[in-house]
Amino acid sequence: MSSSSALLAQLIDALRCLPGIGPRSASRIAYHLLGRDRDGARRLSDALRDAAERVGHCERCRNFSETPLRPVCSDARRSGDTLCVVENPAQLAAIDQATHFRGVYHVLMGRLSPLDGIGPEELGLDRLEERLREGQVRELIIAVSATVEGEVTAHYLNEMARALNIRVTRLAQGVPMGGELEALDSGTLTQAFELRRDY
Amino acid sequence: MSSSSALLAQLIDALRCLPGIGPRSASRIAYHLLGRDRDGARRLSDALRDAAERVGHCERCRNFSETPLRPVCSDARRSGDTLCVVENPAQLAAIDQATHFRGVYHVLMGRLSPLDGIGPEELGLDRLEERLREGQVRELIIAVSATVEGEVTAHYLNEMARALNIRVTRLAQGVPMGGELEALDSGTLTQAFELRRDY
Ligand SMILES: [Zn+2]
Ligand SMILES: [Zn+2]
Secondary structure (H helix, E strand, O other): OOOHHHHHHHHHHHOOOOOOOOOHHHHHHHHHHHOOOOHHHHHHEEEEEEEHHHHHEEEOOOOEEEOHHHOHOOOOOOOOEEEEEOOHHHHHHHHHHHOOOEEEEOOOOOOOOOHHEEEEOOOOHHHHHHHHHOOOOEEEEEEEOOOOOHHHHHHHHHHHOOOOOOOEOOOOOOOOOOOHHHOHHHHHHHHHHHHHOOO | OOOOOOHHHHHHHHHOOOOOOOHHHHHHHHHHHHHHHHHHHHHHHHHHHHHHHHEEEEOOOOOOEOOOOOOOHOOOOOEEEEEEEEHHHHHHHHHHHOOOOOEEEOOOOOOOEEHOOOOOOOOOHHHHHHHHHHHOOOOOEEEEEOOOOHHHHHHHHHHHOOOOOEEEEEOOOOOOOOOOOOOOOHHHHHHHHHHOOOO
């Protein structure tokens, strides 16, 4: 498409900022939008601009927010005794919808990954430490993914909270609901076996 | 992410206009852009708006164009004797880069697909017919994909051109360069066998 249109070439190039979109997909998407869905393209343009300009981070929990403080972070009915740390807003939404948790959250917006240059500073963990130092939190629930980076993150958070004499808990690990033993990966199975409990 | 930000929800929804992007991917993309690449989001917003507003179609060949007539369509060095019909701009670019073709193109921007409601009118085939009626074209090269819809399209174009006494050719079909026979699908192999030529 070198010669057809500079604006088209620019659009194809700009689409590459989307994760997982290579040059072929970017061309395909651009042709689709210009050929069949210009309204969608305009709507997406507006939504990108509005979100990029006006969505910031909550001062308290670091989650995306259009206001300095998310409503839930100033909700007096939420107990500040229990703080649940998640990696990202999707995990927060999943826990909030699935459980009856009525405490407060902290969103890391990532996880520790020294190899990728993501350390405590990049995750703003000093802000979390400040929050813990306020003295209200009695239990820190670590709700991170069961991955290597998740483990590194959990280890760091555990050290931080223990130094402040705060109880630390983690989500249980084991056989997922409905999971057939023979279909589990061996890592999960080994862990579930070692963490077995009295009946 | 129900509660976090209306603008974020709006962005996730708008991203669904991209082909192949479901709700999970849309969320992932939105988090990535807002968390790590706001510049990319702004650039994409601008590119989408500019392209949606200013990229139209060439009056002559139907390809995307920012001007009423693409430069290549008013290039006197290009021979109007031979007209190559392709399905989309990507095919045009591929042929233009790979071959020494110096004739002119016509871009269908799709292919006939009666089941999807895409008929001759949707592809603007009346404009192509007008172009053929001008009398300059001596050979119509049909360069469409070797798919069922491509065959339907080729058949229609062949009828149209023959009625105007214009020679019609198609791209050769057979074993692709470097293609190992044992790795070919049986359709290609059968066709290559039936279309065998004298050595
Ligand atoms: Zn907050
Ligand atoms: Zn043209």
